[in-house]
Amino acid sequence: MKIRLPLALVAVAALLAGAGLQILHSPAAVAASAGVEDEGANCAVPALPDAGSLPTNAKLPDPFKKLDGTRMANKSEWTCRREEIKRLAEKFVYGEKPAKPQSVTGTVSRTSITVNVSNAGKSASFSAAVDVPSGTGPFPAVFVLGGFGADTAAIKAAGAAVITYDPYAVGKEGTPRTNKQGAFYSVYGANSSTGLLMAWAWGVSRLIDVIEQSGGSVLRGDATGVTGCSRFGKGAFVIGAFDQRIQLTMPIESGSAGVPIFRGIPGEGAQSLSSAYGEQPWLGDAFGTFTGSPARLPVDTHEMVAMVAPRGLFIMDNPHIVNLGPKSASVAALGGAEVYKALGAGDSITYWSDIQDGNHCANRPEWRTPLQQNIQRYLLKSGSAAGSFHVSSKASGNLAEWRDWTTPSLGGGSASPTPSASASPSASASPSPSASPSSGGPAGGCTATVSLNQWNGGFVATVRVTAGSTQINGWTVSTTLSPTLTITNVWNAARSGSSFSNVQYNGTVPAGQYTEFGFQGTGTATGLTGTCSAR
Structure with a gap:
């Protein structure tokens, strides 16, 4: 330019x-x-x-x-x-x-x-x-x-x-x-x-x-x-x-x-x-x-x-x-x-x-x-x-x-050059992270864990979907998303109201492995949790 x-x-x-x-x-x-x-x-x-x-x-x-x-x-x-x-x-x-x-x-x-x-x-x-x-x-x-x-x-x-x-x-x-x-x-x-x-x-x-x-x-x-x-x-x-x-x-x-x-x-x-x-x-x-x-x-x-x-x-x-x-x-x-x-x-x-x-x-x-x-x-x-x-x-x-690949869970020690309090980007220069695990069904199903970072007037939620003892071939996470919140961006998932489902490339999750999706919004999302169901 x-x-x-x-x-x-x-x-x-x-x-x-x-x-x-x-x-x-x-x-x-x-x-x-x-x-x-x-x-x-x-x-x-x-x-x-x-x-x-x-x-x-x-x-x-x-x-x-x-x-x-x-x-x-x-x-x-x-x-x-x-x-x-x-x-x-x-x-x-x-x-x-x-x-x-x-x-x-x-x-x-x-x-x-x-x-x-x-x-x-x-x-x-x-x-x-x-x-x-x-x-x-x-x-x-x-x-x-x-x-x-x-x-x-x-x-x-x-x-x-x-x-x-x-x-x-x-x-x-x-x-x-x-x-x-x-x-x-x-x-x-x-x-x-x-x-x-x-x-x-x-x-x-x-x-x-x-x-x-x-x-x-x-x-x-x-x-x-x-x-x-x-x-x-x-x-x-x-x-x-x-x-x-x-x-x-x-x-x-x-x-x-x-x-x-x-x-x-x-x-x-x-x-x-x-x-x-x-x-x-x-x-x-x-x-x-x-x-x-x-x-x-x-x-x-x-x-x-x-x-x-x-x-x-x-x-x-x-x-x-x-x-x-x-x-x-x-x-x-x-x-x-x-x-x-x-x-x-x-x-x-x-x-x-x-x-x-x-x-x-x-x-x-x-x-x-x-x-x-x-x-x-x-x-x-x-x-x-x-x-x-x-x-x-x-x-x-x-x-x-833009992608048809998933992010692997890599073995080995951390590559981070400095001590850090989080393993993923926060949504604020002064984040207040919280994690809210929730059970998503039997051992063979999936669980959803919500990591929430908020600032005055906004938030980003990162949701980790973890497969149980057997591989899953599709998932849906239902959240306690308040209707007063406004979602401005969603990645790695399809949204329907307060529920989020896998997209084409991240529905299959091997046993014990995980995939992640996230969304950004305005409002206060304190206490946000998710429940996972597998297909």
């Missing part, structure tokens, strides 16, 4: 400004941690399919289904499954992100970071401005693409430094695909098939390399975040997905080529894929063959959301501008959240589109508290607030319409 940066920067000169955030100090001096950019780099990945052999699939690809055709059974398999998704995304969507160059050097100070890279006889340099809060450090830091993302004053007030990253120094807009410009293309060639978004991601990774090498006197290499709005929201999303050292990813109103599922964009009426592909070389060259047939893609953005798991992810969206694809973005978030939940990190993802102001990249008072809480939890390591799903009724996508 096109934006006029000077006007947009004025409009968001203080995105989330005036939040009045409590000043928190980072932990006592710690050395920069040598993280891992790609934990699955050494995985044995099967041969990727050729573009010409890809089948058409209108549903979202199963994030749990490996390239060999089997499905994940344990959380430990996620490292290599994520690597498969990564390589598919590189081949068909963004272009390749090269590994760390042969030489990366630079400096870190309280005002700037310099980067010098060389690889195969070619070299490039670029820099980024640093603005630290009061104190001696070392500080966690947030990369703000183009100075255009979550409010820098709010970030500093929370105790984190701001790194103003100029993506255009690494991958310049306004260039043809055959003559791309910037530091990335100086090293890998002006005709590289890698798009700008991945080039921008490569640049941030090299900045983190230098931070890690600096000894940790100013900035912490183990506590970095990234944010950006509009085209820079697209960049922030890709940066966080493709570097596992990023602890907190915060894309804002990213639009087509960002968070929204590619398969949903044509039907929603968002900026078309051909327009996004042609406006700037954001996406990799290979994506050009899919602009009119996204259903042929072997990946979609719900899997890029999943690539961030189990790290912190705070997606901010605008339901008032259809061109941004907010409905498709909510589907991507809901789909990716299924991987978060399966890994035991369901409370590490937040999606928030329930906002009043419809101006693009405007100040959002609704985001102030979750912004503070995410910085506290993932960068300062001083908080534990659970993630939140606040999906606007104006642009509420239905995941059930």
Whole structure:
């Protein structure tokens, strides 16, 4: 989507400004941690399919289904499954992100970071401005693409430094695909098939390399975040997905080529894929063959959301501008959240589109508290607030319409990076969860357990349907849903009044296993229970 940066920067000169955030100090001096950019780099990945052999699939690809055709059974398999998704995304969507160059050097100070890279006889340099809060450090830091993302004053007030990253120094807009410009293309060639978004991601990774090498006197290499709005929201999303050292990813109103599922964009009426592909070389060259047939893609953005798991992810969206694809973005978030939940990190993802102001990249008072809480939890390591799903009724996508796969119950230990109070996203920045189990019949039937999270004026209910001693092939959950409540969104179930039934893909539940559905509404749902009956 096109934006006029000077006007947009004025409009968001203080995105989330005036939040009045409590000043928190980072932990006592710690050395920069040598993280891992790609934990699955050494995985044995099967041969990727050729573009010409890809089948058409209108549903979202199963994030749990490996390239060999089997499905994940344990959380430990996620490292290599994520690597498969990564390589598919590189081949068909963004272009390749090269590994760390042969030489990366630079400096870190309280005002700037310099980067010098060389690889195969070619070299490039670029820099980024640093603005630290009061104190001696070392500080966690947030990369703000183009100075255009979550409010820098709010970030500093929370105790984190701001790194103003100029993506255009690494991958310049306004260039043809055959003559791309910037530091990335100086090293890998002006005709590289890698798009700008991945080039921008490569640049941030090299900045983190230098931070890690600096000894940790100013900035912490183990506590970095990234944010950006509009085209820079697209960049922030890709940066966080493709570097596992990023602890907190915060894309804002990213639009087509960002968070929204590619398969949903044509039907929603968002900026078309051909327009996004042609406006700037954001996406990799290979994506050009899919602009009119996204259903042929072997990946979609719900899997890029999943690539961030189990790290912190705070997606901010605008339901008032259809061109941004907010409905498709909510589907991507809901789909990716299924991987978060399966890994035991369901409370590490937040999606928030329930906002009043419809101006693009405007100040959002609704985001102030979750912004503070995410910085506290993932960068300062001083908080534990659970993630939140606040999906606007104006642009509420239905995941059930887009998937024909179920979420497995994975074995192994939790993959959550921080202690959490919940295994699934809550419905408020300050949730008050409660669980209300109810019996649904004999041992061979099913039971329903309601986990309720509410805030002033609204709630989300997550209902777990568990099979008894024998497999069930269909289920219905009757709830004590008050007629005074208004249901605004339902996922993974069909609703009839106060009853909810399975949809096509989640009716069969093996003995002792479970599936989940949920719904969001307004009003007070205290005491909500459910009774399950099996077919």
